[in-house]
Ligand code: SF4
């Protein structure tokens with residue numbers, strides 16, 4: 001199995017990037033210290049905010065539910081350790097603008113006492129409804145970065161037959177190695193979690209997709225597949241190219257098929273799950289453990305001892321950096337996620353959430369400069385690099401020209417916000433920032449684009465958030481406009497918005513631009 | 520608590536820049552320029568010098584008028600590229616006012632009147648060239664012979680003198696030294712019903728095209744290959760332009776070798792190679808998608824051949840490029856790639 005040649009890269013474009021993976025994979029998995037306070041945002045998943053079920057002053061045990069899901073697309077939260085509830089506070093959450101959000105704040109009591117809130121279940125005899133309930137009760141969301149509630153995603157697959165489960169071990173963004181480390185150290189848990197999902201869905205096939213240069217992960221997963229001895233599992237070596245780990249790109253690599261516009265992978269029979277999500281499912285079923293921690297890669301030249309750390313959710317990034325030996329003197333940029341799609345954070349008070357696969361700290365001179373943008377020279381490099389085979393330069397002209405409908409017609413919605421186009425653009429145009437902005441506008445303007453039920457649900461849940469973002473943006477723009485009113489005439493709404501975004505990043509103010517989801 | 524600067528994703532530093540592309544393009548032309556100078560004297564370098572100075576001054580003046588910052592736009596190197604390519608198309612030792620006229624037209628009208636870098640629908644160098652070709656028809660055909668063939672040719676000093684005064688000085692007359700280019704010669708002689716084998720027996724011809732020009736062509740192709748290797752340009756346009764010239768040229772040659780130049784002559788004469796690798800590849804005025812670029816390049820090549828065979832000018836690259844520039848938006852419209860997850 002190990003000798004099979006890797007799957008050819010079969011999606012358009014993409015980038016061969018310098019991986020920077022060795023820095024954080026030279027050691028073994030370490031455990032981050034328990035911080036003085038745990039900050040647990042009520043929204044750390046795609047969907048509606050969870051509703052607190054504890055009060056200030058309560059003592060909670062580890063694994064105790066502290067917030068329950070609100071509606072279909074939502075996720076519960078649990079105490080990572082025994083602690084005293086300090087209450088709900090508005091604190092900075094992982095968002096580039098330094099946005100505040102409601103967070104449950106816990107003060108760990110150091111006793112590390114855990115309760116048995118969810119009974120252990122027999123992984124071999126589990127029907128789909130019980131699995132969905134357990135996954136939901138355990139607060140599991142996609143740990144690859146998108147944090148879509150896993151129970152909802154699995155429920156969406158219930159009606160399909162002939163499903164292929166894709167076990168996503170392709171960690172294509174530079175610097176991030178948490179999945180690599182998990183595959184090296186806990187391969188069996190991943191596969192057993194996948195087996196639970198396969199059995200419950202009655203699926204025939206599980207493809208374990210790993211990049212060919214992750215030798216140790218390949219070796220460990222291959223051995224685990226042999227141990228499991230389940231013929232449904234198959235290891236797939238794939239080429240190392242960004243963004244091969246993106247759901248749609250990975251399916252294309254494995255099957256040659258594209259997910260039709262407006263559809264979900266499950267509509268063509270594919271269900272993708274990140275390796276860490278599957279391991280979390282296993283622990284939730286087998287041990288009754290909810291999701292209260294995750295592996296986070298702490299890396300970059302701004303970190304003294306890069307590595308992978310098993311971290312309690314709610315650990316402030318600053319405290320996590322302490323566990324990793326602290327910052328190096330020139331640390332000046334903090335990114336949650338990878339260098340292509342992550343979000344830059346203004347401060348390290350922000351906590352580790354379910355989506356925090358990586359804490360990347362870089363020096364100023366390693367980060368692309370802003371404000372050196374030149375006009376588009378139509379070189380077409382962006383088009384060559386785009387995995388969605390869009391024409392980024394045309395989208396850009398339309399958006400700049402205030403023509404959202406035109407951009408929409410050119411399939412703006414197919415943009416996965418991967419940033420490949422930005423990276424290759426010789427004119428250093430922040431292309432994907434334009435697309436993120438325009439997409440949020442289009443989504444607001446045109447609900448018809450949303451076709452499947454799940455996507456519609458997602459849309460409505462997102463709308464609320466986007467509305468408040470838009471309002472906030474508008475307010476800022478108003479202020480800026482007032483300030484500028486004496487010097488120049490007010491720009492048109494959309495172009496003005498974009499310019500405001502760009503102006504902000506140029507000025508390197510802490511309240512920069514649109515965030516968007518990672519992956 | 521520690522605070523950090525923020526900006527939008529992605530954060531990785533881009534590897535490429537406009538100025539780097541332009542610098543690489545200019546560097547890749549250096550060997551060909553050296554070969555040209557070796558064979559035909561310093562005339563080309565003088566043209567480049569005049570065109571560059573005038574180009575930079577014109578660009579600075581317009582940027583000033585348009586209230587644009589000078590540094591990034593002058594520093595991008597695009598005006599130098601225009602200057603070098605324009606200068607390359609002119610006969611060596613072209614009087615400076617002709618070079619200046621073309622260059623000012625290229626920068627002010629062809630480039631900035633349309634909005635400057637990135638917005639010009641026509642290749643500025645070719646627009647400038649066609650203007651001087653039409654305005655100074657006589658001077659545009661005064662080519663110098665290869666130095667090894669012309670015992671009576673101008674020396675370096677006389678070439679400088681000619682560039683700045685229009686006359687060689689020292690009693691040397693233009694008529695005494697100029698020589699037609701191979702394409703020119705073929706065209707006039709064919710019109711006089713001389714056959715190709717007779718024409719090719721002229722001393723100016725080497726193995727398959729004009730002596731000296733062959734070597735320059737080799738170095739241009741090498742420079743172009745290096746640019747493709749370095750991703751400054753993509754292969755589609757050069758290959759398509761060359762095929763666009765070669766396919767009809769070969770057909771014509773096979774049908775009637777007596778009255779048609781050989782494919783080799785077409786490839787290594789005039790501006791075929793320079794056009795294919797350096798002129799038609801100007802991204803701003805060309806088609807963008809790979810399929811579009813193949814169509815665009817083929818068009819440039821075929822038009823070039825048609826002008827050479829039936830048109831009023833010995834070479835046709837400039838016309839091919841300008842005509843296809845006009846067609847580029849249409850080509851782009853009809854060659855849009857199929858987007859992921861969508862039907863065509
Ligand atoms: S960000 Fe969007 S347009 Fe740019 S390369 Fe990625 S998918 Fe294509």
Ligand code: SF4
Nearest residue numbers: 376377379380382425
């Ligand atoms: S890469 Fe940049 S300059 Fe080139 S076509 Fe795309 S947007 Fe324009």
